[in-house]
Structures are given as structure tokens and as C-alpha cells.
Amino acid sequence: MSFVNFQGVTKSFGATVAVEELNLQIEQGEFFSLLGPSGCGKSTTLRMLAGFIAPSTGRIGVHGRDITTLPPEARDIGIVFQNYAIFPHMTVFDNIAFGLVERREDRATIKRKVDAALEQVGLSGYGERYERELSGGQKQRVALARVLVIEPEILLLDEPLSALDKKMREEMKFWIKNIQKSVGITTIYVTHDQSEALTMSDRIAIMNEGRVLQIGSPVEIYEHPNSRFIAEFIGESNLLSGRLADGGVMVGGVKVPVPEASGQTDQEVALLIRPEQIRLEPITPDETPKLEGRVIDEVYQGSIRRYLVETMGQRLNVEVPNRPDLAQLPPGADVSLYWRPESGVVLR
Numbered sequence: 001m002s003f004v005n006f007q008g009v010t011k012s013f014g015a016t017v018a019v020e021e022l023n024l025q026i027e028q029g030e031f032f033s034l035l036g037p038s039g040c041g042k043s044t045t046l047r048m049l050a051g052f053i054a055p056s057t058g059r060i061g062v063h064g065r066d067i068t069t070l071p072p073e074a075r076d077i078g079i080v081f082q083n084y085a086i087f088p089h090m091t092v093f094d095n096i097a098f099g100l101v102e103r104r105e106d107r108a109t110i111k112r113k114v115d116a117a118l119e120q121v122g123l124s125g126y127g128e129r130y131e132r133e134l135s136g137g138q139k140q141r142v143a144l145a146r147v148l149v150i151e152p153e154i155l156l157l158d159e160p161l162s163a164l165d166k167k168m169r170e171e172m173k174f175w176i177k178n179i180q181k182s183v184g185i186t187t188i189y190v191t192h193d194q195s196e197a198l199t200m201s202d203r204i205a206i207m208n209e210g211r212v213l214q215i216g217s218p219v220e221i222y223e224h225p226n227s228r229f230i231a232e233f234i235g236e237s238n239l240l241s242g243r244l245a246d247g248g249v250m251v252g253g254v255k256v257p258v259p260e261a262s263g264q265t266d267q268e269v270a271l272l273i274r275p276e277q278i279r280l281e282p283i284t285p286d287e288t289p290k291l292e293g294r295v296i297d298e299v300y301q302g303s304i305r306r307y308l309v310e311t312m313g314q315r316l317n318v319e320v321p322n323r324p325d326l327a328q329l330p331p332g333a334d335v336s337l338y339w340r341p342e343s344g345v346v347l348r
């Protein structure tokens, strides 16, 4: 039996179906992300688990207990939102102590637990500060400490990094993941940012229009997306249109080998190739490459060069590391293209 169980959960707001027939199992200690575009239903899912809204149909279970109709305060769940919900008129110490005071813990225990929480989030010595004296990242650390100190069974994080600047977001991604691992708390993270989900999660559920389209590890989701929607939503993608053939996909008169191509010959498919999987080389006169193309555009982006290459009547994005041993290819250059057959994913 999984730790968190959504069974046939649907939530409608009038005519809007925010979440439809959700069946989701999350294991104890897992870092699980709900990822999807705005309006896909991820916050609604989280809010139903927290008890802020009730499902229209279906059941939610935690640790073998049916919590579908329990009020939020009767659920053992902590939540951190996008906007740092810390009290401005209280010190950091008192903010973190808040839940413990409500539970009427004694002063010595409160002091010990708050000091430990401050240390855990790297804010020892910040106890006497007020919200206005903290950076955005520090405020989110306080918000997290305030939740962790009461040792909930489940931690819910609703876009906790989206109000931070890019550099702080990068730093906090690793920091949150590390803290989650060291505490071992079952965590459900809501985000529309694929890089956050890929970096932090054990597993990711990709949602769209109220439904879960795929669940898998970051590697499974990125390397084996099960639909065009996911291929395009996660990372950069080239989707070549072609038709299934024996051992490959026919693209513009060329058979591109693929590892497995079950399905009907001649069926229309898309062949996904990630930009970083393609190797580009200048064509030398004695070469007969399998795939030839021409550079249409080149964009310098510091650590990589991005090329737009026309081949087999279609255009591909190619990402090449900026290294002295890799040729720089100006627009107009004739090139050969290589990738391993197993880098291609056939999507229907």
C-alpha cells in the first residue's frame, strides 16, 4: 500500500473540471513533483491533499487512513507556498516557534527544536531578525523551518521558488533536495518549471488539462516521453515527421534507423531527437554521410552554440558544446549529422 493514495479523484468548479479521475500513488520518503502548464490542475491536487478543498468524487488516503473529509488541521501535513507566509511582526525565532507554541510544548523544548531547525536551514544566528531583514531565499528557509519543526508526515511545496531570482532559485533547488533527503520526509512539489522538477524529484507526474499524462523518474520522462506533448514540454525537442518503415523511420526519403519501431509500416509518426544528441561535422570531399544538411543559422550562447540545420526537408535544432575541438560552422556550411539510433524516440 502506497503512502499517499489518490483514488479516482475528480474536482470540478462549476463547469470547469480542474482534476479528472486522478489515480496517483506516492511512496514514503519520496520527492514527488507535479509538473505541468498553468491551469493543468496541479495546485488543485495539492490543495485537496492539504484539505483546503474537497474532491467532488474519489478518495484520498495517507498511510492507510482515509483523509478525504478530514479538515486541514487534522491532517499531519506541512505546506510552503510561493509567497513567504512568515509573520512580519515576529522574529525569525518566534515565527519558527509558532506551531510549537500552539501545541503547548514547554519553553526548553521549543528553544531546542527551533535552534535545531535554524541550524538545519543554515540560519543559526538569525533568530532575532525580522522578515524585512531577510533576503527572499532566507525568507523561504524560515518558511520551510517553520513547517519542518513540527515534523509533519508530508511536506507540500507549492511553487516555493518562483518569487526568487534565477541565481537564488538555482541554489535553493539543490538546497531543498538535500534537506528533503536528510530529513527523509515525503514531499510533494508543485511547479511549472521543468528544470526544478528534473533536478529535485525522485519521480515526476506530468499533468495537462486535469489529467496525468506520464509518471516516471526524471530520466524516464526526459529520455522516453510517451507523447509529443511531453516531448515538447520537457526540454528542447526536434520532432521529425515521418512514416514507420522496417527498422527505421522514413524522413524525407531517407530511412533513419531507430532501435524499436513497433507499429504498422507506413504509419505516420514523429521521431524525437534532442538537440544535444546530434553531432555536426563539416563534410569533407571523400565522405559519404548518411545524413547531409546545411546550417541555416548559428547562435552563440556562451557555453553552447545553437545551430538551425536543414536536413531531409525539415529543420533541426542542434546544440553543440563550445569547445575548441568542435568545428564552428557558419550559416551556409554543408554538414553531416550523426546521432545514435537509440537517441531517437518514436512518438505516435
Ligand SMILES: Nc1ncnc2c1ncn2[C@@H]1O[C@H](COP(=O)(O)OP(=O)(O)OP(=O)(O)O)[C@@H](O)[C@H]1O
Binding pocket: 013, 016, 017, 018, 019, 036, 037, 038, 039, 040, 041, 042, 043, 044, 045, 192
Ligand atoms: N476556486 C476555483 N474556482 C473556479 N475554478 C477554479 C478554482 N480553482 C482552480 N480553478 C480552475 O481549475 C483549473 C486548474 O487550476 P489549478 O490552480 O489547479 O492549476 P495549476 O496547474 O495549479 O495552475 P497554476 O500553475 O497557474 O497555478 C483552472 O482552469 C482553474 O481556472
